[in-house]
């Protein structure tokens with residue numbers, strides 16, 4: 196036995212896929228043509244699997260701001276925020292985020308993953324409890340592990356199950372952090388946030404919402420599900436990422452709790468990693484401003500999302516429960532998912548192939564991510580590609 200024996204099952208799964216000529220993990224975008232198109236295997240391909248919700252990755256203002264920051268401040272900070280890595284841009288971005296969310300303060304992290312790690316590992320500790328929705332993202336699970344708190348899962352979007360678990364905690368509910376997402380990354384469904392806020396108030400717990408997929412997507416001002424549901428007051432901590440609607444990389448938390456600032460001194464994922472580079476901070480600040488001032492991007496995103504959802508629904512595919520920029524197509528088994536995924540790629544459409552254990556219910560799915568940057572013709576082409584492959588797959592509902 197060697198230390199590598201534990202990778203045996205991964206190697207076997209990869210061999211099976213390789214025999215079928217499929218390597219979904221190593222699809223190379225050989226040339227990026229636009230926010231929604233790339234050359235893949237030599238073929239122009241529509242990108243329908245990235246989270247470029249507002250299509251801002253090629254925005255000229257964002258690019259100009261990033262270039263200027265590169266010229267003025269260099270390629271990287273080469274340090275953590277606590278040591279030598281706080282630049283004026285970080286402080287300005289934190290102020291702009293706090294203003295955007297109308298919150299007391301904000302903290303910027305190096306990625307969205309690190310934001311969850313950094314917040315959860317320091318918010319809850321030994322003897323305290325994190326109550327999380329079972330479908331939460333891996334970064335939330337990893338943050339929970341790092342915290343040393345007791346981790347309790349409740350059934351996905353099941354408010355009764357959440358209440359049962361809060362009730363069982365008794366007095367400990369007051370030292371409990373409930374964690375949910377705005378839009379869930381796999382099926383594109385939303386948390387029943389108003390009910391969750393009511394429960395957190397009743398039991399005196401804290402609530403953290405990961406709005407990674409809902410920033411710029413939901414709410415009149417694009418502040419996410421908490422804004423759309425009218426319950427921002429009831430959410431203690433909102434975390435999110437710059438890697439989706441804002442087209443860059445990085446993460447954040449905003450809150451009205453004055454103690455948020457103390458997290459900087461307690462959070463190892465904040466302290467022990469380099470801070471975001473100046474160009475990333477500059478393009479993020481510009482994208483935030485564009486997101487704030489151009490609500491038509493959000494409208495276009497939703498037009499595209501609804502159009503594609505309706506088209507796939509009309510074709511008889513089994514989809515996630517509600518239209519959203521994440522459109523999950525559930526399939527009967529792995530062979531069906533692989534056949535549809537590679538068929539779509541041959542038709543010039545790239546979507547995400549998601550197989551267990553990454554899927555919520557152990558099923559197989561293809562995940563489409565819609566963008567405001569998709570033209571009506573591209574949405575039509577994506578629909579056509581699915582239509583032409585409809586005959587070769589049985590959706591999960593028929594399995």
Ligand code: PMP
Nearest residue numbers: 306307308332334380407436438
């Ligand atoms: N939270 C959720 C819900 C996510 O889906 C993701 C990424 N897919 C993250 C956090 C991590 O964000 P990032 O990629 O910016 O690290």
